[in-house]
Amino acid sequence: MTTGAFPEPVTSLIEAFSGLPGIGPKTASRLTYFLLRAPDEQAQGLATALIELKSRTTFCEACYNITEWQPCPICRDGHRDRETICVVENPLDVLAVEKTGVYHGVYHVLHGAISPIEGIGPDNLKIGPLLERVRLNPVKEIIVATNPTLEGEATAMYLQKQLAGLTRVSRLARGLPVGGDLEYVDEITLVRALEGRSEM
Amino acid sequence: MTTGAFPEPVTSLIEAFSGLPGIGPKTASRLTYFLLRAPDEQAQGLATALIELKSRTTFCEACYNITEWQPCPICRDGHRDRETICVVENPLDVLAVEKTGVYHGVYHVLHGAISPIEGIGPDNLKIGPLLERVRLNPVKEIIVATNPTLEGEATAMYLQKQLAGLTRVSRLARGLPVGGDLEYVDEITLVRALEGRSEM
Numbered sequence A, B: 001m002t003t004g005a006f007p008e009p010v011t012s013l014i015e016a017f018s019g020l021p022g023i024g025p026k027t028a029s030r031l032t033y034f035l036l037r038a039p040d041e042q043a044q045g046l047a048t049a050l051i052e053l054k055s056r057t058t059f060c061e062a063c064y065n066i067t068e069w070q071p072c073p074i075c076r077d078g079h080r081d082r083e084t085i086c087v088v089e090n091p092l093d094v095l096a097v098e099k100t101g102v103y104h105g106v107y108h109v110l111h112g113a114i115s116p117i118e119g120i121g122p123d124n125l126k127i128g129p130l131l132e133r134v135r136l137n138p139v140k141e142i143i144v145a146t147n148p149t150l151e152g153e154a155t156a157m158y159l160q161k162q163l164a165g166l167t168r169v170s171r172l173a174r175g176l177p178v179g180g181d182l183e184y185v186d187e188i189t190l191v192r193a194l195e196g197r198s199e200m
Helices: A008-018 A025-037 A040-056 A091-100 A127-136 A150-163 A187-195 B008-018 B025-037 B040-056 B091-100 B127-136 B150-163 B187-195
Strands: A081-088 A105-109 A141-144 A168-171 B081-088 B105-109 B141-144 B168-171
Touching: A008 A025, A008 B040, A025 A040, A025 B040, A025 B091, A040 B008, A040 B025, A040 B040, A081 A091, A081 A127, A091 A105, A091 B025, A105 A127, A127 A150, A141 A150, A150 A168, B008 B025, B025 B040, B081 B091, B081 B127, B091 B105, B105 B127, B127 B150, B141 B150, B150 B168
Parallel strands: A081 A105, A081 A141, A141 A168, B081 B105, B081 B141, B141 B168
Antiparallel strands: none
């Protein structure tokens, strides 16, 4: 979309937006045109938020979640059960579990999942710090909440092997999503739902 | 998505992204998480582009296209035919016409189209400046290139009435899109294609 018809600041912003995942040149142009007509404060607010994201946040030294303080508010919270660790792939997953309101333990964010195709091995994730954390402060249970994908499963298997003997390791249940329709559920999910069936 | 699980700078950026058209809270969270892991330069580059978009650009006093200079490079270009004006709804349309490489006249950007539903009348668009521009410097032809939508058509009709007697007014052809399939073309487009048929 870079042509002489647009001034450099416009093409620069279109290119910057295009560098974000899921945003192509057409969407980038529309966002830019929207901001051109929006009040100055909106572009300024977005710019400030972008700068503060990097300058004001860091990763918690204990659980690797995003935080403004060390340790993060969850790790610091005296009401949380520090002997239960929920292991997730990324900070958005922490948010998802927190929103349920039923989990009162702490977290450990791996920042990804094992993926040989993408060249991501255990050493590229925060698995070492998790093992060290558990060795230093023994816990009752580790709930592996990686995604129900090939990469998430591989990561769960690896964690299970590494943590064997150190603590109890559990995995989120696989089964029918609530509100789903049996007719449209994929075979693998149905197999897992049958395997994991419970007495009524 | 604003919860205590995320620090304020993160929720601020999620909210700022959510304020953009077509970006919901889920996408905003993903973009934010992407930038958290991306090199500092990427968030910084986007922030700078946002600030420069507003500080370094303005609208051309002649044609109302986005520009860094007064008048814009197209209006200033001595090789362009200043007696032909292509009237478009927004700056992205200028880009679309420029990309064809076959148009050598100048432009006039209306910044929208007449839409009674959205409360946009002729006075909210750059129609007054267009009439004044044509009265001061008579032109040979005005090509109305508003969108083939209800609003675009209404705007074209209005312009035609206002410009009647002042200059020749033409409208982009409506017909079959190149590469399209007759079978899938809507009725109105087919009617327009029949009406506008040409000798072979």
